[in-house]
Amino acid sequence: MEKKIAIEYKNVCKRFEGNSYDSVKNVSLKVEEGTIVTILGTSGSGKTTLLKMTNRLYEPTGGDIEYFGESVMKLSLIEYRRKLGYVIQQGGLFPHRTVAENIATLPKILGWSKEEMKKRVLELMELVQLDPEVFYDRYPRQLSGGQQQRVGIARALAVKPSVMLMDEPFGAIDALTRESLQEELIRLQTELKNTILFVTHDVQEAFKLGHKVIIMDKGEIQQYDTPYHILQNPANEFVRKLVSTGDFYDKLRVLYVKTLLEPAGPKEIEQGTRIRMKMFLSEALGLFLKTGEEYFIVEDSEGKPVGKITYGKVKQMIA
Ligand SMILES: Nc1ncnc2c1ncn2[C@@H]1O[C@H](COP(=O)(O)OP(=O)(O)OP(=O)(O)O)[C@@H](O)[C@H]1O
Numbered sequence: 001m002e003k004k005i006a007i008e009y010k011n012v013c014k015r016f017e018g019n020s021y022d023s024v025k026n027v028s029l030k031v032e033e034g035t036i037v038t039i040l041g042t043s044g045s046g047k048t049t050l051l052k053m054t055n056r057l058y059e060p061t062g063g064d065i066e067y068f069g070e071s072v073m074k075l076s077l078i079e080y081r082r083k084l085g086y087v088i089q090q091g092g093l094f095p096h097r098t099v100a101e102n103i104a105t106l107p108k109i110l111g112w113s114k115e116e117m118k119k120r121v122l123e124l125m126e127l128v129q130l131d132p133e134v135f136y137d138r139y140p141r142q143l144s145g146g147q148q149q150r151v152g153i154a155r156a157l158a159v160k161p162s163v164m165l166m167d168e169p170f171g172a173i174d175a176l177t178r179e180s181l182q183e184e185l186i187r188l189q190t191e192l193k194n195t196i197l198f199v200t201h202d203v204q205e206a207f208k209l210g211h212k213v214i215i216m217d218k219g220e221i222q223q224y225d226t227p228y229h230i231l232q233n234p235a236n237e238f239v240r241k242l243v244s245t246g247d248f249y250d251k252l253r254v255l256y257v258k259t260l261l262e263p264a265g266p267k268e269i270e271q272g273t274r275i276r277m278k279m280f281l282s283e284a285l286g287l288f289l290k291t292g293e294e295y296f297i298v299e300d301s302e303g304k305p306v307g308k309i310t311y312g313k314v315k316q317m318i319a
Pocket residue numbers: 016017019023041042043044045046047048049050201
């Protein structure tokens with residue numbers, strides 16, 4: 001079944017008053033419902049401007065943005081914002097409100113009852129793995145950076161937005177915590193199946209999280225494709241340089257085995273060693289080297305075989 005288009009940019013431009021250049025230039029692309037799209041680019045490339053036009057904090061100076069087929073400029077601003085979650089760097093939490101109050105910000109504005117709010121806050125704290133016994137009544141300053149980001153994400157999810165906009169949410173967080181937050185975001189998205197637009201200037205993060213990656217430079221889209229296709233076929237010199245910053249082994253650490261999936265015959269399925277679809281290619285390579293097998297059968301989260309991955313294909317990636 002074809003997926004719906006959650007957000008579509010149509011020749012979107014933004015030139016700020018007094019500037020002699022476009023901060024966003026002729027951006028046209030579609031974001032499919034239920035996917036994570038990451039926006040990758042150097043500082044000043046227009047990532048934040050693009051996000052802020054998406055939730056109408058900025059108005060485009062050219063072109064149009066559609067939300068499920070309707071021009072966002074024609075939607076009621078209040079109702080539209082309710083359908084979007086927004087997470088910014090360093091959480092952007094209200095310092096004088098507790099964790100619970102921060103998370104309940106929007107439900108409160110919408111006039112939910114106390115019981116409803118509390119129930120939702122507890123649900124969300126569990127979702128982002130913050131123990132209510134410990135954190136419910138704390139203030140943001142009593143939390144670590146990673147914990148604050150979790151609260152920010154819970155707050156953005158409070159009224160079940162269909163689209164989440166995240167602007168470098170993990171930017172200021174140490175590598176280890178960042179990795180666990182990334183894993184959690186992948187888990188959350190798999191569970192909630194919402195649409196996420198995620199800005200980062202970390203190549204690894206963009207490729208790990210994104211079903212598709214938008215690469216921007218000087219306000220323009222350089223390439224918009226799956227991580228696999230971008231790595232195999234960089235559209236131009238800029239993209240080539242950007243993605244070759246790590247060594248080849250790094251590629252394998254951001255791509256899942258499902259990117260190299262091939263059909264498998266019944267006999268192969270019967271005899272092959274099983275691996276999970278969520279395994280990174282780097283782990284699969286390790287297993288190939290350890291076991292000496294030629295292929296593995298890849299299974300989904302319910303244990304159903306979905307195809308095979310061969311040692312030959314993985315080897316090609318690092319050749
Ligand atoms: N309010 C504004 N007024 C004028 N110029 C602006 C404004 N906001 C952004 N710009 C300019 O637009 C360009 C894109 O900025 P933007 O904030 O979108 O970049 P970015 O990709 O998010 O960068 P970073 O990675 O540093 O956050 C920059 O040249 C910036 O100076």
